[in-house]
Amino acid sequence: MWLTAGYPLWWALGLGQFAFWLFAVPMVIELVRRHHAGRPLFLPSGFTLWVLFLVWSVAGLVLVGLTPAGALAGTGGMLGAIMRIITYLALTVLMLYVGNLSRTELSDLRIARALGWLCLATVAGGLLGTFWPYFEFTSLVEMLLPGSLAGESYVQALVHPSAAQIMDVLGYESPRPKAPWEYTNTWGNMLSLLLIWLVVGWVARGSTRRQLIGVTAIAVSVVPVVYSLNRGLWVGLALSVAFALVQLLRRGRIAAVSLCAGAVALALAAVLVSPLLDILQERADNPHSDDGRAVASAAALRAAGDSPVVGWGTTRAALGSGSSIAIGKSPECPQCGNNTIGNNGQLWLLLIANGWGGTLLFLAFFAQAAWRHRGDLSLVGSASLLSILLLFWYMFFYVALTAPLAVSMIAVALLWRRSREKTPTVVSTLESGVR
Incomplete structure (x- = not known):
């Protein structure tokens, strides 16, 4: 619970995804303790697929030093590849930990409310990034790092807390909220996932006070959602509403x-008569990243075609970008330079890093x-x-590591343990994992 509910603190300290x-670590210790105490360690159905994926990821490290066609030589970093594998392992532990705790030990409602609290922090961060976009500070971790390392752009995104990314999307610089996450795309992905749990833990199953807080947060989140200029998020929210209506x-x-449809209609009407409509229209008129994404996606497909079994181990810098074949940026061409192959969505990351296999x-x-678990x-x-299905939408646009994939892994654990606890017979570790 401290991991999710305390995440704003970890972000402020500069820990973030770390x-x-x-x-x-304590989750592994607890799982080992339970096993030594004679309690069975359960594995989710299909876990063999996930273990094979982890093996595939490790096998791909052999190719990190090679250069696929269309990539800039020497841009395959072993450190980044290893960090990614460690993250996959950490999220595996998270899934097993949640799945092995009974609902008496850690109830579904407690998890939903912890994720709902994290949603409130994400909405607050969105408002901060919208109205105070230049808010930033030096974190404790950043202070402790060597200056040369802390100054790296990738490291800065991880350890330097800031409210927004200032980007030229509409033809002029404008803030796109990201707190308490590393990037504005991560903020959008997380908000979409966490709103689901805010509804479950705070609105549907909360006290009057919680319900009021939850409904208010949902209402005010419209502002940073629009100002994020995040088209993938907008469609993702629409898909979430459609899914909710189907389930009902x-x-x-x-x-x-009928009530949900009416609420959605009122929300849309409010946006249409507000200044937010102008932002939506401006975003529709400025595709901004489409060319770069197309180039990077095509490069990922080519790379996967050249090494279809295990991929290339990690991402690469492409030769040029959607704006130019030039190798670097310049004041005359800020969009020139090198797109990162695999940085524009989880699908493309998987293709270049792990191949089709x-x-x-x-x-x-x-x-x-x-x-x-479709029948639950x-x-x-x-x-x-829904937290799992949204992964299949956002994978085209956002990298799921780390927090978004964590939510999907928690969702798998919840479905799996709910299904297991409905079964009157207790199955053994290996039996539950193989089926």
């Missing part, structure tokens, strides 16, 4: 469907989990299923 590594229909909740294993694990129409079951 908090998932740190908290994986499957449960025969016709009145609830690793990509299929990764996606198959989540697909089988969603399919296996409960509130928590539906929220968990």
Whole structure:
């Protein structure tokens, strides 16, 4: 619970995604303790697929030093590849930890409320980034790092807390909120996922006070959502609403469907008559990153075609960008330079880093989990299923590491343990993992 509920503190300290590594240690210790105490260690169905994906990721390290066609030589960093694998391992531990705790030890509602609290922090960070975009400070971790390392742009994104990314998307510089996350795209991805749990833990199953806080947060989140200029987020929210309506229909909740549809209509009407509409229209007229994304995506496909089994181990810098074949940026061409192949979405990251083999294993694990538990129409079951399904939308635009993938892994754990605890017989470790 401290990992999710305390994340704003970890962000402020400069730990950010490294908090998932740190908290994986006591989780492993607890799992080992339970095993030594004679309690079975359960594994989710399809876990073999995930283990094979981890093996694929390690195997790809052999190719990190090589250069695929269309990539800049010497840009495959071993450190980044190893960090990515450590993150996958840490999130594996998180999934196993949640899945092995009974609902008596750690209830679904406690998890939903912790994620809902994190949503409140994300909404607050969005408002901070919208209205006070230049807010930033030096974190404790940043102070402790050597200056040469702390000054690296990638390290800065991880350890230097700031409210927004200032970007030229509409033809002029404008802030795009990101606190308490590393990037504005991560902020959008997380907000979309966490809103689900805010509804479950605070609005649907909370006290009057919690409900008021939750509804207010949802209402005010519209402002940073629009100012984030995040088209993937906008569509993702629409897909979430559509999914919720379908689930309500499957449960025969016709009145609830009508109420939700009316609330959505009112929200859209409010946006259409507000200044936010101008922002939406400006964003539609300025595709901004489309060319660069197309170039990077095509390069990832080519790289996967050249090494389809295990990929190339990690990302690479492309030769040029969607704006120019020039190698570096300049004042005359700020969009020139090198797109990072695999940095524009989890799918493209998987393709270049792990090839078609690793990509299929990764996606198959989540697909089988969603399919296996599709019949869970409960509130928590539906929220968990949606948290997994959204991965298949956002993978085209956002890299899921680290926090977004953590939410999806928690969702898998919730569905798996709910299904297991409905079964009257206790299955052994290996039996539950193989089935």
